[in-house]
Amino acid sequence: MKVLLVCSSGGHFKGLQQLRSFWENYDRTWVSFNTATTKATLEGETVYWAYSPTNRNIPNFFKNLHLALKVIRETKPDIIISTGAGVAVPFLILGKLFGSQTVFIESVTRIQTLSLSAKLVLPFLSVLYVQWPQLQARYPQAELISPQEG
Numbered sequence: 001m002k003v004l005l006v007c008s009s010g011g012h013f014k015g016l017q018q019l020r021s022f023w024e025n026y027d028r029t030w031v032s033f034n035t036a037t038t039k040a041t042l043e044g045e046t047v048y049w050a051y052s053p054t055n056r057n058i059p060n061f062f063k064n065l066h067l068a069l070k071v072i073r074e075t076k077p078d079i080i081i082s083t084g085a086g087v088a089v090p091f092l093i094l095g096k097l098f099g100s101q102t103v104f105i106e107s108v109t110r111i112q113t114l115s116l117s118a119k120l121v122l123p124f125l126s127v128l129y130v131q132w133p134q135l136q137a138r139y140p141q142a143e144l145i146s147p148q149e150g
Contacts, residue, residue, distance in 0.1 A: 002027045004077035004100070006091045007084060008054070009033040015083035015105065017041065029075045031067070031091060046075075054086030065090040072098050079103060084117045096124040105129045106142075114139060 003026045007016050013032055016023075032038045034049040048071050051060040068090040072080075080095040081103045082088035092102045106118050108131045114122070122128065122139075130142040 092121040101126040
């Protein structure tokens with residue numbers, strides 16, 4: 001199985017790192033921001049560096065959209081997994097349109113409402129995971145996972 005892991009740096013990156021027991025045995029490609037931490041941690045991995053910032057930055061959205069098209073065409077992922085944030089949007093939308101399974105894992109900090117990224121990609125998701133029952137109550141299509149399971 002080919003896995004595409006897409007996230008911004010910081011907490012979103014840490015969240016995907018915590019899922020290592022899932023993705024470590026698969027053929028994988030990463031998309032994240034080029035920071036000292038991501039660069040050091042992903043040394044030896046196949047990585048595409050996304051454009052930052054993504055919040056309210058239309059030029060970078062289109063650059064990341066172009067990058068998503070390139071990466072998805074080249075890697076042909078079976079599944080795209082993201083913990084957010086904005087960088088995930090073009091990858092999950094295009095990934096679904098190209099036939100990949102798409103998974104978004106909402107941040108544990110989101111208790112009452114989905115993040116903007118999750119709201120934007122919701123129609124394109126195969127699975128949305130949330131970590132709070134209150135959030136699942138508002139979005140019944142979401143699957144509830146415990147933060148301890150990660």
